[in-house]
Amino acid sequence: MTHIAFRDVGQDVLRDVDFVVVGSGAGGAAAAVALARGGAQVAIVEAGPWRDPEDYPESAYGAMRDMMDDWGNTMAMGDALWPIVQARIVGGTTVVNSAICVRTPGDIFRQWRDQHGVGGDAYADRMWKYQDLIERELHVEEVPAHAMGRSNQLALLGDERANLGGHVMRRYVKGCAGSGQCLQGCKGLKKQSTNLNYVPETMTRGGVVLSCAPADKILLDGQRAIGVTGHFQHPTTKKKGARFTVRARRGVFVAASVTHTPVLLMRSGVKSHHLGDFFRAHPGTGIFGVYDEPVDMNTGATQGWASTKFRTDPGMKLETLAIPLELVASRLSGGGHQLVQRLTKYRHLAMWVHACRAESVGTVRPTAFGLSSKPMIRYGLNRADMERFREGMKTVARMHFEAGAKEIIPGIQGMPYSLTPDQLHVMDNAPLDPRAYVAILSHLFGGAVMGQNPRTSVCDENGRVHGYDGLYIGDASAIPTNLGVNPQHTIMALAMNAADRALEQR
């Protein structure tokens, strides 16, 4: 098994393989293992370091420093600044997410067929077969009752009373112990992030992993992708190290994330009319419910309940989400003695969130004049999306009250700090200004979207970049619409499909 970590200047690395995969998250790891299973020699090039579970941090500070891309400070800029949460580590965001597994809904494939000329029934069947396989391999199971924790149990109660059509989450987790540390990485080895399975399997099948290795450029020979090059970066000091070059005899998969894949392609000189366009996301935020009895939301599964009942109308997903105490400390509004007084209620808080299936689109571009490798994301929500967003807030608020919350803390600028059940109607007039909300973009799509027409898309349904040989998209950049569900399962299936189709090319 070969792993090459940071190398100092003067220790350049040159490798020749069949395929090189940029990124080791859901898409990159799934593509890599499929290629390796097909007999190809594969190199995975990952920008972040390889941290094993014993290296995982426990604190929110450690998670931001050691796990997140740019300390979680990549911002989507529009009317408001909303952060984008994604990891930079071997295993990618699968290390820090809640491992939520949702099959690609059938209507999505029909939408892709009707609007983009890809997908359709046969394609859907193929994707679902990959998802069958992934579910078996990554031990997808419901959150066990003993690991639910009080917040998730309350959500089940609120759901039942409010008729929200929810369910216990299915996740890529084997025997969840309910340690409440999903966002910092699961030290208990329960969460099946790709650094524990597909990446090591790729290595045992003869693959090589380069970590601390952000790709600068895809090497092109005319219209053919022939490799990847960059410089190692020290994970602590950020010092630039030796050059690495991985030459690919058969192809290059780019799975560096929705924010980095389009930028890497642009930086490499790849030409496509809509490269970096059609960026989409699930903007979301949470509401705290305040309960009489302690909830201790950080005990039990970080996320254990969800509802997709409203995915198509009005377009949102509901979930529980226990954020660490450190983040609750800043998420509650106020300052000074007022804030620390509010924090005394921490044990009685449950945070539930909604993710809005927004139709608004944005762009991903490189930093002007190449001043930084950081992507620039322009994204804002239109009025219809903000109305959906508000509807999500109202639904979560109602659910809290049905579950027995004595008050809710909506966290909306310009509104009362807390509302009691008889004040629920106040949420009807919550502002439609995105600046009033503390929100994040959790699931990202687009930037190198698939479609039949090269003038309106970047790659085909098998991830092949139009007009290029041996160049494939292997992550959510290829997804042309907003799924309305957690995207990991879809990303993995698309990546495996693209890999298998690439193996057929000779």
Place this chain on the structure above:
Amino acid sequence: MNWLISKTMQDLYPASADFPGIVDMGLDAYLDQFKAEAPALMYTGLVAGATLYQFSTMMTVGKPGPAMLLSDELRDEHARKITATSNYPLRQAIFLVKMVAGMCWGKDERVRAKMNLAPYQADPGTWRSE
């Protein structure tokens, strides 16, 4: 500029009957570590947020800044009001200060014990080098 940031964070997370103040949580060492480890842009944002906090007292308590020269009562009033200001850029800048301070406050083992949470082990900061 850590002293300026420290003064601001002390206003945001003061000692109370329930919790120690952030100043008693190794704040200086925490800020030294943050400055050494965080992206330069993020640290710059922190300095900007702290500066805006210190010199925005006219907006909240009608007194000129810096906030650190005001009485305890006025500083507490300023902390309460400025974190809820309707000025979005200002609120965002101060939110960054509050978030970074919250990561120090919320990992303190005395605070965690009160919240029925186990103390954190030290973050190893290690990675696979071979």
